Amino acid sequence: MTIFERKDFERLAKVDQDPSVSIYMPTHQSGMETLTGQDAKLLKDKVHEAREWLIKKGYEKKDADDYLQKAYDLVEDTSFWRHQFDGLAVFLSNNFFEYYRVPLSFDDLVTVNQKFDLKPLLPLLSENDRFYLLTLSQQNVRLFEGNVTSLREVDISEKAPQSLEEALGKEEPEDELQHHAIPPSGSGGATQPVYHSHRSEAHEKQRELRKFFSRIDEGLREVLPSDPNNRTPLVIAGVDYLLPIYREVNSYKYLLPEGIQGNQDHEVLDRLHEKAWHIISTHFHDDVEKTKERFNRVYGAGKASEIIDEIIVNAQSGLIDTLFLERGVDFWGKVDLSQNKIEQHKNYEDGDECLLNLSAVSTILTGGQVYLLDRDDLPVTNSPAAAIFRN
Template sequence: DGYCVSLYMPTIKLGAETQQNPIRFKNLMREAEEQLIKSGLRAQDARDLLQPAQEIDNYEFWQHQSDGLAIFISKNVFSYYCLPLNFAELVVVNDRFHLKPLLSLLTGDGQFYILALSQNQVRLFQGTRYSVNEIELENVPQNLAEALKYDTADKQLQFHTGTPQGGGGDRAAIFHGHGAGNDEEKDNILQYFRQVNEGLQELLKNQQAPLVLAGVEYLFSIYKEANTYPHLLDEGVTGNPEELKPEELHSLAWKIVQPEFEQAQQTAVERYQELAGTGQTSNNINEIVPMAYYKLIDTLFVAVGVQQWGYFTPDENQVELHQQKEIGDEDLMDFAAIHTLLNGGTVYAVEPEAVPDNTLLAAVFRY
């Protein structure tokens, strides 16, 4: 009860060297069993807990890998993820899952949104540097006709977007409607986009991730007039998004947001350096861990690939550090990062040399 096993390992995708994958896996599973037993679990119970993971260990599984494998096991959870991250080997047994190796997928390294707008549909995607997933939308009109409650047949309204023209470009949207001038048509689209924007407000509330529009260029300025989300980017993916697969939208949008993320991280580093010595920054884990727990960290830089074992006692506001992992310990860098994220802060999971002050942790406090 309460044991959570997190296992990370690098994997080899092709060639004869893929045979190293099951060998590495077996060694880490043995280490996981030993850690469970040291933590107080009987040997047979430890083996039973790990059994679901043992069942994936077959030839076919190891032939379909990415750069790294993450496995999470508890009494009620068994999940594994083949990911484009070259993990260092790591096994952590604790009362919660160890997530720091995944943070570059989830944090300042690249979470963003893509809003694909066309006459026939509205789609919202959440992306990271490596992945894209469509988000199910509620309280958002699915198309122009629904938004305006038009009977398109009676109104003889046509709304063409992304019509090819010579030179491979997209022609500006063209509208045909009986008795409607351009101003009226624009007003209709603006009304449509205001409903879309309003429907997205609850979903995007308190978010800081960039939002990229995808659609014919004519629509961008109209949507920007309706938009109230403060992190909408000026540049968008031009063309008819109905003709693009999610993976294609993701690739085009990432090219737009990548410089934003690089600039945001550089700006955060400069802010840390400007505030150094004012009491609003720290690179001391004994200070940072409690501040993360009490929701007081605005920005945290944390080194990936290294751990600082120990534990935090909230009642006594005390941090205990250990050179080697002891029973009951957790990675306090992981602790600080997860609490910062859960409390609305920004986390940059970076290589150790990219942490300000050449330390493993560096934080900017909220005040």
């Protein structure tokens, strides 16, 4: 499984052709739902629901089935269902088909519109929901992607060595050694070599570990997001003497100074998530509080706002640096910037867009940051959204 990145979000956001089908659903890694094929049955139901949408849009039944064929194929792919996580997102349009298995359990949802519905994916890009965990030992290396509720392993076996032995092989550090000859005991004849290390055994071990960790870091560069706007934190775990050595060679910008002490090779996933979240939640809280303080500092100077219309206009113009949104809230309406017209509706009306989703997508596409927060954690109390504008 690969990590869902901002570049994936951007690619989905650029698809602009009717009909664009979005399907979200929860999935299971194990249990009766997996054994009895319940996840596959749910996807089949969701594809049928999309079919009904297409028929309402004027498609003949056969044409609707043909349009959705790749999604139907996924339903029947038994190998696909053996490798699931918490949620599945499927996107299908003309000459476009992609799906993502992610560490986020979705409510099941089907939309058929001009553009894909990306709002359910926002927690994967939010500044206060996502993190990485790297567990290190001389025998085992694992990378995890996590959020507030779950943790899932990311396969890095083809990118980075999985053990010290794999990294070093059977190499002999000859350049580190010198020798001289002495006669064998009890004999006046042939001599035998005696080796002396330039460095102590401890220093030699550190050299090996540094080389091992350098190769891990090199592999992670191909796995962790390279997007300059990425700020997803990384936590490392391992016995105490390993962590400072890894920090010396690390090149990932957002490695946190706190780590999990002790060997985690045999730790159960739930407990591992608990340990990581203890560190991450403190980091996220501090980051959110600092950003809210920045909002309050610039608010009086007109460089921040909680007014929905102002946020939408600035988001569409690429002028939002940071966007705060109330988690789980939809705010419906229509936008026509060519006419400088924004309609807000209390309830969904035909042709509406979620204005908060529209603002979030525009902010992400223009390199801004998005925070999804509970209402009590927003920097304002009178709006489900607030934004800091670019200078």
